[in-house]
Amino acid sequence: MSSVFLEKWTWIIILSIISIIVLPLVVVWCILQLPPIGALVATIVIILLWGVASGYKDWVIAKHKEEAARREKEEGKEKGAS
Structure with missing residues (x-):
């Protein structure tokens, strides 16, 4: 299992999923602050x-x-x- 976490593509996928979830929330929050x-x-x-x-x-x-x-x-x- 630890070898999976050492792969570059795993971290690319994890960071991509996190950014897909977080980025729209940040944009909405910024718009609401205006x-x-x-x-x-x-x-x-x-x-x-x-x-x-x-x-x-x-x-x-x-x-x-x-x-x-x-x-x-x-x-x-x-x-x-x-």
């Missing part, structure tokens, strides 16, 4: 950034699908020409 206008601005900024990240993710997925379809089409042409 004055009302600051909390409003911070909330709006978080919502906007969340939307941008979501849009970017959808764009990357669409590009990946387009590229895969283009590659399949090119492979089909090469097989047809042979």
Whole structure:
């Protein structure tokens, strides 16, 4: 069991899980400590950034699908020409 705790990947996983749990709580606590206008601005900024990240993710997925379809089409042409 002690050999598992000596592995680098174990500590990376443990620290990642802790940060995933703690970081959102720290952000919420910081927002709650702001004055009302600051909390409003911070909330709006978080919502906007969340939307941008979501849009970017959808764009990357669409590009990946387009590229895969283009590659399949090119492979089909090469097989047809042979």
